[in-house]
Amino acid sequence: MKISVNWLKDHIDLEVDPDGLIDALNNIGLMVGGWEAFEDDIVLDIETYANRPDTLGHRGIAREIAVKFGLPFKELELPLDESSLETADLVDIQILNEDLCPRYTGLVVKGVRIESSPEWLQKRLRSMNLKPVNNVVDVSNYVLFATAQPIHTFDLGKIAGNRIIVRKAGKGESLLALDGSLLELDSEMLVIADESKPVALAGVIGGMDSSVTDSTTDIFIESASFHPGSIRSSAKKIGLQTDASYRFERHTDIAFPPLAAKMAASLLCRFGGKVSKGLLDVYPAPAKTKTVVLRRHRIRGLLGLDVEDGFVVETLESLGFLVEEKQPHIWQLKVPSFRIDIEREADVIEEIARFYGYDKIPTQLPPMEELEPIHDERRNRIESLRQVMFHQGYDEVVNLSFTHPEEESLFHTNRRPVVIRNPISTRASLLRTTLSGGLLQNIAWNRNRGAEGVQLFEMSKTYYRKENDSYGEDETLAFAATGLVGEDHWQGARIKADFFSLKGTCEALMSNLRYAACSFMELEHECFLKGAALSIHYKGQIVGCLGEVNPPVLKYFSIKEKVWLAELNLTRLFAKQPQPFMFSPISRFPSIERDLSIIIDKDVVFQDIREVIDRLSILNLEKYVLVDKFSGKPVPDGKASLSFRFVFRHSSKTLLAEDIDICQKQILAALRSAFKIHLREGESIDK
Amino acid sequence: MREIKNQIDAYRKELEKATARIKDAESLQELHTLFLGRKKGYVTLLMNAMKFLPPEEKRDAGQIINLFKKDVQDVLDGRQKSIQKSRIISFAADLTLPGRSPYWGAPHPLRLFQNRIESIFQKMGFSIEEGPEIETDFYNFEALNFPPEHPARDDWDTLYLDKDDWLLRTHTSPVQIRVMEKRKPPIRIICPGKVFRKEAPDPTHSPMFYQVEGLIVDHGITFAHLKGTIDFFLRTFFHEKIKVRFRPSFFPFTEPSAEVDISCTVCNQKDDNCRVCGGSGWVEILGAGMVDPQVLKNVNIDPEKYSGFAFGMGIDRTGMFQYQIPDLRYFFDNDLRFIRKFSRQ
Numbered sequence A: 001m002k003i004s005v006n007w008l009k010d011h012i013d014l015e016v017d018p019d020g021l022i023d024a025l026n027n028i029g030l031m032v033g034g035w036e037a038f039e040d041d042i043v044l045d046i047e048t049y050a051n052r053p054d055t056l057g058h059r060g061i062a063r064e065i066a067v068k069f070g071l072p073f074k075e076l077e078l079p080l081d082e083s084s085l086e087t088a089d090l091v092d093i094q095i096l097n098e099d100l101c102p103r104y105t106g107l108v109v110k111g112v113r114i115e116s117s118p119e120w121l122q123k124r125l126r127s128m129n130l131k132p133v134n135n136v137v138d139v140s141n142y143v144l145f146a147t148a149q150p151i152h153t154f155d156l157g158k159i160a161g162n163r164i165i166v167r168k169a170g171k172g173e174s175l176l177a178l179d180g181s182l183l184e185l186d187s188e189m190l191v192i193a194d195e196s197k198p199v200a201l202a203g204v205i206g207g208m209d210s211s212v213t214d215s216t217t218d219i220f221i222e223s224a225s226f227h228p229g230s231i232r233s234s235a236k237k238i239g240l241q242t243d244a245s246y247r248f249e250r251h252t253d254i255a256f257p258p259l260a261a262k263m264a265a266s267l268l269c270r271f272g273g274k275v276s277k278g279l280l281d282v283y284p285a286p287a288k289t290k291t292v293v294l295r296r297h298r299i300r301g302l303l304g305l306d307v308e309d310g311f312v313v314e315t316l317e318s319l320g321f322l323v324e325e326k327q328p329h330i331w332q333l334k335v336p337s338f339r340i341d342i343e344r345e346a347d348v349i350e351e352i353a354r355f356y357g358y359d360k361i362p363t364q365l366p367p368m369e370e371l372e373p374i375h376d377e378r379r380n381r382i383e384s385l386r387q388v389m390f391h392q393g394y395d396e397v398v399n400l401s402f403t404h405p406e407e408e409s410l411f412h413t414n415r416r417p418v419v420i421r422n423p424i425s426t427r428a429s430l431l432r433t434t435l436s437g438g439l440l441q442n443i444a445w446n447r448n449r450g451a452e453g454v455q456l457f458e459m460s461k462t463y464y465r466k467e468n469d470s471y472g473e474d475e476t477l478a479f480a481a482t483g484l485v486g487e488d489h490w491q492g493a494r495i496k497a498d499f500f501s502l503k504g505t506c507e508a509l510m511s512n513l514r515y516a517a518c519s520f521m522e523l524e525h526e527c528f529l530k531g532a533a534l535s536i537h538y539k540g541q542i543v544g545c546l547g548e549v550n551p552p553v554l555k556y557f558s559i560k561e562k563v564w565l566a567e568l569n570l571t572r573l574f575a576k577q578p579q580p581f582m583f584s585p586i587s588r589f590p591s592i593e594r595d596l597s598i599i600i601d602k603d604v605v606f607q608d609i610r611e612v613i614d615r616l617s618i619l620n621l622e623k624y625v626l627v628d629k630f631s632g633k634p635v636p637d638g639k640a641s642l643s644f645r646f647v648f649r650h651s652s653k654t655l656l657a658e659d660i661d662i663c664q665k666q667i668l669a670a671l672r673s674a675f676k677i678h679l680r681e682g683e684s685i686d687k
Numbered sequence B: 001m002r003e004i005k006n007q008i009d010a011y012r013k014e015l016e017k018a019t020a021r022i023k024d025a026e027s028l029q030e031l032h033t034l035f036l037g038r039k040k041g042y043v044t045l046l047m048n049a050m051k052f053l054p055p056e057e058k059r060d061a062g063q064i065i066n067l068f069k070k071d072v073q074d075v076l077d078g079r080q081k082s083i084q085k086s087r088i089i090s091f092a093a094d095l096t097l098p099g100r101s102p103y104w105g106a107p108h109p110l111r112l113f114q115n116r117i118e119s120i121f122q123k124m125g126f127s128i129e130e131g132p133e134i135e136t137d138f139y140n141f142e143a144l145n146f147p148p149e150h151p152a153r154d155d156w157d158t159l160y161l162d163k164d165d166w167l168l169r170t171h172t173s174p175v176q177i178r179v180m181e182k183r184k185p186p187i188r189i190i191c192p193g194k195v196f197r198k199e200a201p202d203p204t205h206s207p208m209f210y211q212v213e214g215l216i217v218d219h220g221i222t223f224a225h226l227k228g229t230i231d232f233f234l235r236t237f238f239h240e241k242i243k244v245r246f247r248p249s250f251f252p253f254t255e256p257s258a259e260v261d262i263s264c265t266v267c268n269q270k271d272d273n274c275r276v277c278g279g280s281g282w283v284e285i286l287g288a289g290m291v292d293p294q295v296l297k298n299v300n301i302d303p304e305k306y307s308g309f310a311f312g313m314g315i316d317r318t319g320m321f322q323y324q325i326p327d328l329r330y331f332f333d334n335d336l337r338f339i340r341k342f343s344r345q
């Protein structure tokens, strides 16, 4: 809202420099976004709030400043040159939709000379960045910017039957608007009509046919109140916001139309006009005055300081409240009609704080008498997974949650995506059901910018539509790797990302969460290359998958190199009970290692061997690792050689070779009965 | 005398050759012993030889021997200095070669900022709460006192889903409502997370961004406590010496409301043409206020017994200001060169 400092002086004797004025305005919440010198004036740009339509004119701003500086607020003198004609004899006003137009006032001014406005008036309009047109148009703009009450002027001679009817538009009616456009009206739009046709779209724009022209002499002044929602919907439908509709949409002061009409009439009298007697005021259901009770102890309770009663009463009275002390320190307030924002005690306390000054409120820390124990298991686990990912050399990314049908279908997630009804673009019309698309985009972006290797992870929500049609959100972790890992180093070549580097990360994550007992199964999925993917299972449910990305998917993202990708559903995973954590003391006794190499069918997968060994629950077996695997000569065709290292340790004694032998026999027996194996030649198992 | 002179010339030649061969402190020490050794050093030998000269020649011989001794000293000192310089590389292997360390992944800057904010509030006894990103009109607007015709509810500002009344949350305030529904005061929480608006991406806008909101509800919570909490947070997050300014504002869910500015850390309030604060000296960082009594009533907390305050700030925007990042979209481009910059922050 542009505010001219000179204009404010109509209401207050302002004697402060611009800096002081701007500071004062900021302190009462009327933020000055900027200012510029205009001729001998200064024009401020003030940010106003949706709930303070009273500050959309100079009058309202001047009132606030008057309160801030303790200055008297001066009302304008509005002398009228009245004729003997009664307004009611000249024009008839009828409201058919009282809910949409609660008040309509009118005056007639006859014999106005249409000419250019005097310099003082033109200057005021120019300071508002408006082009002066003629005295009548300028007066209505002037009243709007002075008071925040829009008014409209009609050529009375062009109002058929001298009748003003406020009604909804009829089917098929149209209006040639002042800006030259032809508006098709619908039956929800409120119009001002004469006997035969609409002459204005209420509160938004007037009609060309009834507008004031150079030959006009008799003017009808409309000063009314309209329902904000109705004006907003009309303005939106025709795609036009005017200074008038902007104010009506935000609520105008129901008490103000008579004064605005009088103000316009008074100005038109300066151009030879004579005003009709008696304001026509159709106001079928006068609004009730709002009352609020204010208690002194609540001021303290909310602000944390005592404000003197004198300050409270004086501030509220100058803001237009009627203050009556009902009991000691308890006041009943009548709220001025222009303050639509004030309904409760808290609203009034804000007014007191605003003018008292936020800077005078003390700065204290809130007392803390109780503190609940914090159980943040989910957040802790997520944070711990992030640390695993960093440790594994993955950089963290955050992608937008949106995707589009083509990309979404690429991943065959078997989930119904969430559809955005009013997306910013079709490229962002869905919420993603997988994080994979974002990661592949990031890989393409970074490869195109010279990155030799990229390892990325994202931890975010994925979204889907559930069976029962409600929406679901799953915490998801996805990561992808391609190209070289780490930095070049003089000691040797960099390793390349591959399936097992990704799988190792999966295992590290699962073990970090104490889900190490997860299992992997071969996975066939459109997203992954056939034979190069696994699904991850925990307690009978799929919790994720990993594999080499299928070339058609890579092609979609214009990626030429191999990429390995994994995605884990953390919501599903966290719902599972992890293995319990238990502390057992470190054994003081030495361990015994045994190496064991077996020849086994190539088709047998490691996981099956592991299961057989694990199921044995061998006593004192601390751990075992696969230390070598190979096939080809001297291993017979169709067979592979696997070498394991077993580490045994007892918690309270030194193990004897005989103890270990028993264990070893047990392991071999189990493997023999499960698979066809034999020991590699030249190695003794019975040492 | 002549013999001594010849001998000295021979020694000089030997010195020249030997110095060229010196590679390290050890060989230098050897040479030192050879020439200046007390018992069998060349200079000592010359001195011994001088004793047999006639008295009239002794003086001259003494002079040339001393001159020679000084020259040797100078040459060896010079070598000593140059050896000390290159001493570190004088071992068998070059230990100054770059070391080897595993690559440690870099956190995304937004998560980094978020963690910093969280840890400050955790020190003040706040717990962290999260909630769904897909929300209903009730939790996102109605319970927060947004009137039905409020512009934020417009199709132009909020992303709505294909089912009526469902939307992508436009702030994390719904989490506050959900917590207040479940728990009775005292409540002392912050709610960080993703929020969504219908805004096309440009240098200062994004349809998705990060926010953190906070809430305290308890007996006797006042605006003074709001000021104290925010002041502590901002001075910890930015700098102890920044100035903090509270000015009146308006939000539907707080009353009274405040906008919180900090003194511009780019120009320190000294540049009238500062491109960050526009010369005003202040940068808007946070919105706050006392929880509106209606909001408390909506979640069955009696506003006569309890009061509270709430605040909210953009994580991306705050990070952009702190590090002078020129474009919001950098956060979502995920260029590794950008992301990795912050791991040493």
Ligand SMILES: [Zn+2]
Pocket: B264, B265, B266, B267, B268, B269, B270, B271, B274, B275, B276, B277, B278, B279, B281, B282
């Ligand atoms: Zn600055």
